[in-house]
Amino acid sequence: MAPILSGPSIDAILDAYLAAKTDRPSYGSLVATANMLRPRFGRLEPRHVTQALVQQHAKERAAAGRSNSTIVNDMLILRAAVNWAIKQKLLQPADKLTFEAPVPRSKPRDRWLTREEAKALVQACKAAHVRLFVVLGLVTGARRDAILSLTWDRVDLSRRRIDFGEGVGNKRRAVVPINDTLLAELRAAREVATTPFVVEYGGHHVTDIRTGLEAAAKRAGLDHVHPHLLRHTAATHMVMAGVPTAEVARYLGMTEAMVERVYGKHSPEWLSRAATSLDMDLSPAG
Secondary structure, three states: OOOOOOOOOHHHHHHHHHHHOOOOOOHHHHHHHHHHHHHHHOOOOHHHOOHHHHHHHHHHHHHOOOOHHHHHHHHHHHHHHHHHHHHOOOOOHHHOOOOOOOOOOOOOOOOOOOHHHHHHHHHOOOOHHHHHHHHHHHHHOOOHHHHHOOEHHHEEOOOOEEEOOOOEOOEOOOEEEOOHHHHHHHHHHHHOOOOOEOOEEOOEEOOOOHHHHHHHHHHHOOOOOOHHHHHHHHHHHHHHOOOOHHHHHHHHOOOHHHHHHHHHHHOOOOOHHHHHOOOOOOOOOO
16 A cells, blocks of 8 residues: 655656756666656655665566666666755755665676677667767767767867867766768768757657667677777777877876776786886706
């Protein structure tokens, strides 16, 4: 039996939160997550959200094949919606959710696409907007939101430059050159563009690429493919090619320390001087 409500339900809170976030490039993913939360939490108030209910949600999502990171993200979205409602004075500070994460985050996988896998993924993209997103991700290393919010006024085909604009928070964005691979894709897309957005479909701005990307990955026979993997792949290949970490950092809009910490081990020169300093002659004396 559903509890008697004295304040806004989770459904109402999610509706208001989504209405305030329609300009987010990842809005489609936000809506999908909210819809996953509604069956268990929608008819409740924040005060009814217990640790036991959170654990049950996690159990069902895990049984459906969702990763720990996805499950944790579900809960982060629920918490963010409630926190937003408190700031908007739709709820009282006492309504803040206090549950603990139901599962630990999945350990990060050191996974990137080989050049052969990357080519197979591009060729498996049936929809033009998915293909363009994948090529942009692989060639520029930009984040999903930066690519989906990119507009043609920030793409200079004559000077071969893309300005991904201002980042949000600590998510810095870069100005990157357009190489030959990307130039051909962008020129083809520009000829048929009907909106200000570079990645569009059916005359509309694309806000969620997940379904198309997963379908292409499946056709290519690749698993664990997600938008951030494209950025990770770009960074890894640049470092493996011996591009200096400072240059990789500028290209990706991140700090040099971050590049060295996450990707340094892929450099052909990684700690080689240190290893060489420890060489010794182990031949028999005499």
